[in-house]
Amino acid sequence: MAFLTDRKRAQGLGSAKTGTEHFWGMQVSSAALAVLIPIFVFTFGAILGAPHDEVVAYFARPFPAILTGLTLVVGMTHFKNGAQVMIEDYAHGAARKWLIIGVICLSYAVMATGLFALVKLAL
Amino acid sequence: MADVNRGNRPLSPHLQIYRPQLTSITSILTRITGNALIVAALLITWWLLAAASGEGYFALVDGIVRSWFGKLVFLGAIWAVWYHFLAGLRHLYYDSGRGLDIPTAEKLGWACIGGSVVLTLITVIIL
Numbered sequence: 071m072a073f074l075t076d077r078k079r080a081q082g083l084g085s086a087k088t089g090t091e092h093f094w095g096m097q098v099s100s101a102a103l104a105v106l107i108p109i110f111v112f113t114f115g116a117i118l119g120a121p122h123d124e125v126v127a128y129f130a131r132p133f134p135a136i137l138t139g140l141t142l143v144v145g146m147t148h149f150k151n152g153a154q155v156m157i158e159d160y161a162h163g164a165a166r167k168w169l170i171i172g173v174i175c176l177s178y179a180v181m182a183t184g185l186f187a188l189v190k191l192a193l
Numbered sequence: 194m195a196d197v198n199r200g201n202r203p204l205s206p207h208l209q210i211y212r213p214q215l216t217s218i219t220s221i222l223t224r225i226t227g228n229a230l231i232v233a234a235l236l237i238t239w240w241l242l243a244a245a246s247g248e249g250y251f252a253l254v255d256g257i258v259r260s261w262f263g264k265l266v267f268l269g270a271i272w273a274v275w276y277h278f279l280a281g282l283r284h285l286y287y288d289s290g291r292g293l294d295i296p297t298a299e300k301l302g303w304a305c306i307g308g309s310v311v312l313t314l315i316t317v318i319i320l
Contacts, residue, residue: 100284111274122248191244
C-alpha cells in the first residue's frame with residue numbers, strides 16, 4: 071500500500087525532459103527518405119542484374135554513389151530509431167536494453183559496411 | 194488523493210478483444226514492413242560489399258540475389274518499401290493534426306494499400 075499522495079510522488083521530478091527529439095528525429099529522417107527512396111529504388115534497380123564491370127563503373131559515378139550512401143545512412147538511422155520504438159513496446163527489462171543495443175550496433179554496422187563498399191567501388 | 198490501488202488496476206481490453214479495423218491493420222502493417230525492410234538493407238549491403246570485393250565473390254552473391262528466392266525477397270521488399278513510404282507520408286500528414294477523422298483516416302488507409310500495389314506494379318514493369 072502506498073501512503074504517498076500523487077503530488078508527493080511527482081514532486082521534484084520535473085517534466086519528462088526528454089522524448090520529443092526522438093519523435094523529431096523520425097520526422098526528419100522520414101521526410102528525407104520520402105525524397106531519397108523513390109530515386110534510390112530506380113537508381114539501384116537500374117543496375118541490379120548487370121555484369122560486374124558495369125556495376126563497378128556505375129558506382130564510380132558520383133550520383134549513384136552519393137545517393138546510395140545517403141540512402142544507407144539516413145535509412146539505417148531511421149531503422150535504428152523505428153526499431154527501438156517497436157522493442158520498447160514489446161520487450162521489457164534487460165531484454166529491452168540488449169535488443170536496443172543490438173539494433174543500434176546492427177544499424178551502424180550496415181552503414182559502415184555499405185560506405186566501405188561504396189568507397190572501394192568509387193575509387 | 195493517494196492512489197491505494199497502484200499496479201493492481203483492471204486493464205483495458207487489448208488487441209485480441211477488438212475487431213480488426215482498417216486503421217489498426219494499416220498501422221500494424223507500417224511497423225511490420227518498416228522492420229522487415231532490414232532484410233532488403235542487409236541483402237543490398239551484402240551485394241555492394243561483394244561488388245567491391247571482386248568478380249568471383251560478386252558472381253556468388255549476385256547469383257543468390259537474382260535467384261527465384263532472391264527475386265521473391267526483392268518483390269516483397271519493393272511492396273514493403275512503397276507501403277511504408279505511403280504510410281510514412283500519411284504519418285507526416287497525421288502529425289500535422291490533419292486527416293484524423295474516421296472517414297478521412299479510412300480513405301488514407303485504402304490509399305496506402307491500393308497505392309502500394311500500384312507503385313509495386315509500376316516498379317516491376319519499369320525495372
